[in-house]
Amino acid sequence: MKRQFKLITVLSTVLCLSVLLTGCWDLIEIEQYFFISTMGIDVYKGEAHVVDEAEKESEENRLTEKDRFIITYVSPDLRTIGKNATSENPRIIMASVSNNPYETTKELATRTNRNFTFRHTKVVLLGEEVARNREYMIEIFDNLGRHEQLSRKLNVLVAKGTAKEIINIEAPYEPVTGYLINQIMSKKQGSSRYNDMVLEEILTELYFSGNVLIPRAIAGGGEVKVAGSGIIKNYELIGWLGEIENISAMFLMDRVNTAVLNIEHENAILPYVITNSRTKPRVTVEDGKIRYTVNIDTDGYIQQYKIEAEEKLTEQKTISHIEQKLEDVLAKQVRSTFEKLQKEFKVDALGVGRYISKHNPKLWEEVKDDWEEIFTNIEFEVHVDAKLRRIGMTK
Numbered sequence: 001m002k003r004q005f006k007l008i009t010v011l012s013t014v015l016c017l018s019v020l021l022t023g024c025w026d027l028i029e030i031e032q033y034f035f036i037s038t039m040g041i042d043v044y045k046g047e048a049h050v051v052d053e054a055e056k057e058s059e060e061n062r063l064t065e066k067d068r069f070i071i072t073y074v075s076p077d078l079r080t081i082g083k084n085a086t087s088e089n090p091r092i093i094m095a096s097v098s099n100n101p102y103e104t105t106k107e108l109a110t111r112t113n114r115n116f117t118f119r120h121t122k123v124v125l126l127g128e129e130v131a132r133n134r135e136y137m138i139e140i141f142d143n144l145g146r147h148e149q150l151s152r153k154l155n156v157l158v159a160k161g162t163a164k165e166i167i168n169i170e171a172p173y174e175p176v177t178g179y180l181i182n183q184i185m186s187k188k189q190g191s192s193r194y195n196d197m198v199l200e201e202i203l204t205e206l207y208f209s210g211n212v213l214i215p216r217a218i219a220g221g222g223e224v225k226v227a228g229s230g231i232i233k234n235y236e237l238i239g240w241l242g243e244i245e246n247i248s249a250m251f252l253m254d255r256v257n258t259a260v261l262n263i264e265h266e267n268a269i270l271p272y273v274i275t276n277s278r279t280k281p282r283v284t285v286e287d288g289k290i291r292y293t294v295n296i297d298t299d300g301y302i303q304q305y306k307i308e309a310e311e312k313l314t315e316q317k318t319i320s321h322i323e324q325k326l327e328d329v330l331a332k333q334v335r336s337t338f339e340k341l342q343k344e345f346k347v348d349a350l351g352v353g354r355y356i357s358k359h360n361p362k363l364w365e366e367v368k369d370d371w372e373e374i375f376t377n378i379e380f381e382v383h384v385d386a387k388l389r390r391i392g393m394t395k
Contacts, residue, residue, distance in 0.1 A: 034073070034075040034094075034112070034114045034116050035075050035117055035119075036073045036075050036116060036117065036121050037076060037091075037120065037121060037122050037123070037176050037177070037178030037179055038073070038074035038121070038123045038124075038125065038167060038176075038181075039071065039072070039074075039101070039118075039121060039124045039125070040071065040072035040073075040074075040125040040127070040164055040166070040167045041069055041071050041072075041124070041125070041126055041127060041130050041140060041163060042069065042071075042072070042130060042162045042164055043129040043130055044067055044069055044097050045070075067098060067099055068099060068136070069098055070095055070097050070098075070164070071096055071098055071101055072094070072095040072163065073093070073094045073095070073104075074091055074092070074167055074176060074177050074178055075091065075094075076179075077090060077092050090170075090175040090176060091175055091176045093167065094108055094111075094112075100139065100143065101140065101143050117149065118147065118149040121151070121154055122154060122179060122181065122182035123154065123155045123156075123157065123182060124144065124154060124155070124157070125157055125158075125163035125166055125167065125177075125217060126156065126159065126163060127161070127162040127163045127164070128158065128161055128162070129162075130163075131214075131230060131236070131237035132236060132238075133236070134234065134235045134236040137236060138235050141202075141203065141235075144199060144203075145199075145203050150199070152198070152199050152203075153200065154198060155181060155182055155198060155215065156198070156199050156202055156214060156215070157181065157216060157226065158214050159217050159218075160216060160218045160240075161218075161219060165219040166217050166218075166219045166224055169219055169222060171224060177224065181217065184224075184226045185226060192247045192255075193227050193228075193243040193244075193259075194216070194226045194229075195213050195215040195216075195228075195246060195250070197212070197213070197214070202214060205349075205351065208357075209353060209354070209371075210232075210234040211232060211234065211347050211348055212232045212349055213229040213230070213231060213232070213241065213246075213349050213350075214229060214232055215229060215230075216228040216229055216240060227243045228240055228242050228246045229241045229246050229249065231341070231347060232349065233346075233347040233349070238345055238347065239344075241337065245337045247259050247333070248330075248337035248338075249341075249350065251277065251279055251296055251330070251334055252279065252294060252334060252337070252350050253279075253351060254277075254278065254279035256279075257277075258273070259274045259277070260273055260274070260303075261274065261326060262329075263322070265321075270304065271302070272300050272301075272303075272386070272388075273301055273302075273303050274298050274299070274300040275300050275301070276299040276300075277296065277297070277298045278297045279294060279295070280294070281294050281295075282295070283352075283355065283363070289379060290363075290378040290379070291379040291380075292352055292378050292380050292381070293380075293381040294380075294381070295382075295383045295384075295385070296330065296334070296384045296385070297384075297387075298326075298385070298387065300386070300387070300388065301388065322388055323388050326386035326388075327384040327385065327386045330386065331382050331383070331384045335380070338350070338382070339380070342375065342376055342378075346376050347375075348371065348372070348375045352375065352378075353375065
C-alpha cells in the first residue's frame with residue numbers, strides 16, 4: 001500500500017512539473033515584434049506618396065477605388081540594443097496605402113517576418129486634410145475606440161500639414177517620434193501652451209457633442225513642436241487656437257497645472273509663474289438669457305523684477321498693483337478666446353453644454369436640441385483673483 005502511494009506521489013509530482021516547466025506554446029520572442037510607437041494617418045494622393053518603382057507597381061496592382069489613406073507606423077529598432085548591435089538606425093518607419101487603419105496591419109504583415117503590437121503605442125497623428133474630412137474622422141475615432149490593443153491614455157494630435165512630415169523628423173535627443181511627443185506632453189514645463197487631452201477624454205467629448213479641442217503638432221526647423229489646439233466641430237477640423245489662446249482655453253476647462261503670464265510694469269516685462277489654479281464655472285438664467293460665469297483663482301510668484309525699480313516689490317501697494325494687472329490681462333485673454341470660439345467659430349469646444357447637462361439637467365433638456373445656436377448668444381463673464389504669494393530674493 002505504501003509502495004503504491006509513493007508511486008502515485010511520484011507520478012503526480014512529475015505531472016505537475018511537466019505542466020509548470022513547459023514553455024508557452026504560442027511564445028514569440030521580443031525581437032520578432034514591431035512595437036509600434038507612433039501611427040500617422042494622411043490622405044492618400046496617388047503617386048505623390050510613392051517613391052520606390054517596385055513599390056509603385058505593387059500598389060497599382062493592389063489599389064482599389066476605396067483606398068483613401070496612407071498610414072505610417074514607427075517602431076524602435078531593437079537591433080540597435082546591446083553589445084552586438086547590428087543596426088545604427090534607432091527607428092523603423094513603415095507605410096502603406098489602405099482603405100482603413102485596420103487593413104494596414106494586414107497589408108504590412110505581408111512584407112515582414114515580424115508581428116505588430118500596439119500595446120506600447122504612444123501617439124496617433126492625424127494629418128490636417130484627414131482632420132478636415134468629417135467622414136474620415138468619424139471612422140478613425142471609431143477604430144481607435146474599438147482597438148483592443150490601443151491604450152485609452154494615448155495621445156492623439158492633429159498635425160499642421162501632414163503626419164508624415166512630423167514622423168520623418170529625427171530629433172537628436174529622442175529620435176523615436178512617439179516617445180518624443182509623449183514625453184513633451186507628460187511633463188509640466190511648457191504645459192498649458194499645448195492641450196494635454198488624451199484619447200479617452202477626446203472620445204468622451206466627441207460622443208457627447210462632436211466638438212473638442214485636439215492637441216496640435218507642428219513640424220519646422222528640423223524639430224517637432226507641440227503647441228496650440230485644433231478646433232473640432234461636428235467631427236471636423238475648422239480652425240486653430242494658438243499657444244496663448246490655448247492657455248486661456250486650459251483655464252476655462254480647469255486644466256492648468258502651471259503657466260506663465262507676462263505683464264508690463266515700470267517699462268519691464270514681468271513673468272508671473274502660476275503654481276496653482278482653480279476654475280469654477282456657474283450657469284444662471286436671467287430673463288430667459290443663459291449666463292455662463294467663470295471664476296479663476298491663481299497663486300504664483302514673480303520670476304524676475306527690475307533692479308532699482310521705483311516701486312519696490314516688497315511694498316504691499318506694488319504687490320496689489322501687480323495683482324490687479326495680472327487679473328486684467330488674464331481676464332482679457334480668456335474673454336478673447338471664449339469669444340473667438342463663440343462668435344467666430346460658433347462651436348462649444350469647452351464643454352459648456354456638458355457642464356449644463358450635468359449640473360442643470362432640466363435646463364439642458366430645454367436647450368439641447370438648439371444648443372449650437374443658443375451657445376453663440378449666451379452671456380459670458382470672467383472674474384480673476386490672482387495672488388502674488390512669493391516675490392523671490394531681496395537684498
